[in-house]
Amino acid sequence: MEQASIRPDCRLKYLDKKCKYYHIEIIYAYGSRSKEAARYINDKGVMKKGIDADVDIGIKTVKGYRFAPLSYNPYT
Numbered sequence: 001m002e003q004a005s006i007r008p009d010c011r012l013k014y015l016d017k018k019c020k021y022y023h024i025e026i027i028y029a030y031g032s033r034s035k036e037a038a039r040y041i042n043d044k045g046v047m048k049k050g051i052d053a054d055v056d057i058g059i060k061t062v063k064g065y066r067f068a069p070l071s072y073n074p075y076t
Contacts, residue, residue, distance in 0.1 A: 009043055011040070011041050011042075015027070023061050024061055024062070025060050027058070027059050027060075028057070028059075029055055029057055029058075030056050031056035033051070034056070036055075
């Protein structure tokens with residue numbers, strides 16, 4: 001997977017913009033790499049490459065919205 005080329009000082013603003021666009025109220029990382037992900041987003045670290053563990057992410061949407069893949073169709 002290709003890594004996004006977002007300037008370190010813009011990561012939090014970029015994530016905030018995406019959250020507003022997709023109506024995401026809360027986004028959180030958990031698991032073995034959660035602290036690494038938090039440091040990365042807050043411009044205090046880098047994501048280590050070559051690690052076999054993924055970053056576990058959870059979201060909570062704004063009330064009344066749901067998060068679904070673009071191919072999602074509730075009528076099929």
